[in-house]
Amino acid sequence: MxxxxxxxxxxxxxxxxxxxxxxxxxxxxxxxxxxxxxxxxxxxxxxxxxxxxxxxxxxxxxxxxxxxxxxxxxxxxxxxxxxxxxxxxxxxxxxxxxxxxxxxxxxxxxxxxxxxxxxxxxxxxxxxxxxxxxxxxxxxxxxxxxxxxxxxxxxxxxxxxxxxxxxxxxxxxVVAKGAQEGKIRLNRVDRVAGKIPLTEAERVVSAGRGLKGPENWHLVESLASSLDAATACSKPVSDMHWRPHEEHVGQTGITIKPDLYIAIGISGAIQHLAGVSSSKVIVAINTDREAPLFKVADYGIVGDAFDVLPRLTEAVQRFRAAHV
Ligand SMILES: Cc1cc2nc3c(=O)[nH]c(=O)nc-3n(C[C@H](O)[C@H](O)[C@H](O)COP(=O)(O)OP(=O)(O)OC[C@H]3O[C@@H](n4cnc5c(N)ncnc54)[C@H](O)[C@@H]3O)c2cc1C
Incomplete structure (x- = not known):
């Protein structure tokens, strides 16, 4: 047994x-x-x-x-x-x-x-x-x-x-040939190379409509890369094709439970929180101090993402260069 x-x-x-x-x-x-x-x-x-x-x-x-x-x-x-x-x-x-x-x-x-x-x-x-x-x-x-x-x-x-x-x-x-075959056969798997799978990531950097457009995602990716984190997004962001659907977290997306979840320009609607609220530490960055995400966040920065992100990324890089 x-x-x-x-x-x-x-x-x-x-x-x-x-x-x-x-x-x-x-x-x-x-x-x-x-x-x-x-x-x-x-x-x-x-x-x-x-x-x-x-x-x-x-x-x-x-x-x-x-x-x-x-x-x-x-x-x-x-x-x-x-x-x-x-x-x-x-x-x-x-x-x-x-x-x-x-x-x-x-x-x-x-x-x-x-x-x-x-x-x-x-x-x-x-x-x-x-x-x-x-x-x-x-x-x-x-x-x-x-x-x-x-x-x-x-x-x-x-x-x-x-x-x-x-x-x-x-x-x-040792198994007889063909014995394991079911009615559906997997022909090919195309893996996204070099990316940390969202469901397995210990750190996730996620952004919403506050980022204004897909051309600004390099700011999110830079912070994610400095933290060895996966990237995620809110539903409207993937609906508008700013980001791929596999990054959408929440009630209708993926449920995640990372050690660190950083939400940038995300209001914190209940449907979004449903997929991320079990994260061990939540950080919110938002211009609106009344944004619901601050109610579940462990740490918050009231500020403009376009100002905060480059400074935060630089600070993380500096810290890691000195300590890791
Ligand atoms: C049935 C149903 C299921 C849903 N499922 C999901 C789901 O699974 N996941 C999900 O995410 N949503 C889901 N939604 C949608 C959800 O209700 C919200 O509409 C959505 O989460 C809002 O996305 P957002 O926070 O990116 O955008 P917004 O609500 O528009 O919020 C943008 C935020 O960015 C802030 N901001 C603006 N500019 C800046 C700046 N320069 N710097 C910093 N902050 C800034 C604003 O203050 C605001 O708080 C669902 C809705 C329904 C009805």
């Missing part, structure tokens, strides 16, 4: 969400005197073996497949779960995880707890898990009956901890 985690790999290395999920899985296994097994693509570099070992993984299932479509991940996860007798399955609540987790739960006939943000607590009949609901305006504590469960964890909710296990077994999964 063990905990099984899906660890997505990109460019041969484990993604940040993979490290978080594996670390969570190891912690879960240790709390139940069990062991943690991990499924990843065989394209993972030799360094990932050491990383998994450092995190405390006991068994690494590797499969000769890029595992970039949810049909294949569901199939191989089910095979690996049967092989190691996994009772708890952990995935990250990314686009992929949102597709894989419910299918695995149905396939294995076990409950699903999605979007989990706190470590589960054992209860008399099973365990209690916590997730955010209503676009992060509230929390729900769910009672999961029994011992088995698929858990999808919210990215950026759990730290990565090291618990070196000493030894890790590697199992190469």
């Amino acid at each position: 063990s905990v099984l985690v899906f660890a997505p790999v990109q460019g041969g290395i484990l993604k940040k969400v993979a490290l978080e999920a594996v670390s969570f899985g190891v912690r879960l296994a240790r709390s139940r005197q069990s062991v943690c097994s991990v499924l990843c693509s065989a394209s993972a570099s030799a360094d990932t073996v050491k990383q998994l070992l450092d995190l405390g993984v006991s068994v690494n299932y590797r499969v000769d497949h890029d595992l970039s479509d949810s049909d294949s991940v569901t199939y191989y996860m089910a095979q690996a779960a049967a092989s190691c007798g996994a009772q708890q399955i952990v995935v990250s609540n990314t686009y992929m995880g949102k597709s894989v987790a419910p299918r695995l739960a149905v396939r294995m006939g076990i409950p699903l707890a999605s979007g989990v943000i706190d470590f589960p607590q054992a209860s008399e009949t099973g365990w209690e898990v916590r997730r955010s609901v209503f676009s992060n305006k509230g929390y729900a504590n769910l009672q999961v009956q029994g011992n088995s469960c698929v858990i999808s964890i919210t990215p950026n909710s759990f730290a990565t901890e090291s618990h070196p296990s000493g030894e890790m077994k590697t199992e190469h999964m």
Whole structure:
């Protein structure tokens, strides 16, 4: 009996969400005197073996497949779960995880707890898990009956901890050709090179209509680059095609939970806040001191973005040159 985690790999290395999920899985296994097994693509570099070992993984299932479509991940996860007798399955609540987790739960006939943000607590009949609901305006504590469960964890909710296990077994999964193919086949993935994925970013610099037009985004990008941050925007900005839709955060866009969220020229409408209010530290820059974003911000600058941004970027660059 063990905990099984899906660890997505990109460019041969484990993604940040993979490290978080594996670390969570190891912690879960240790709390139940069990062991943690991990499924990843065989394209993972030799360094990932050491990383998994450092995190405390006991068994690494590797499969000769890029595992970039949810049909294949569901199939191989089910095979690996049967092989190691996994009772708890952990995935990250990314686009992929949102597709894989419910299918695995149905396939294995076990409950699903999605979007989990706190470590589960054992209860008399099973365990209690916590997730955010209503676009992060509230929390729900769910009672999961029994011992088995698929858990999808919210990215950026759990730290990565090291618990070196000493030894890790590697199992190469051999699967009959064609057995894993579902009704939808992924033909090609075009990745945006060099950009920090928004859902995984620890720091996000975001801007709204206050920036006046796309020609001014170099100011936002310069600040983001000085902070190693991802860029985001409000809905009207992407609707007007000032920025690509994948940068739109909020109720109808992406929900993010970075360590730092800087909102520039964004009023802070409730629909915008729904996607960003779980950020650990929020900074608002706005000319209007009554802008609703200031009510949720930890730090605020009442000022003109065109004046503040170049000075802030320069100050960050100077600070990092002296300290990093
Ligand atoms: C069903 C529904 C779903 C929605 N979903 C989303 C969503 O997911 N995400 C989202 O963002 N919105 C969403 N919206 C839209 C939302 O209600 C707001 O209209 C939107 O967030 C406003 O965008 P904004 O803050 O960029 O623009 P504005 O509201 O126009 O605010 C611009 C801000 O910039 C400030 N400003 C102006 N000039 C400067 C300057 N030079 N320097 C600094 N500050 C300046 C102004 O004071 C103002 O506060 C949704 C709306 C609906 C009805």
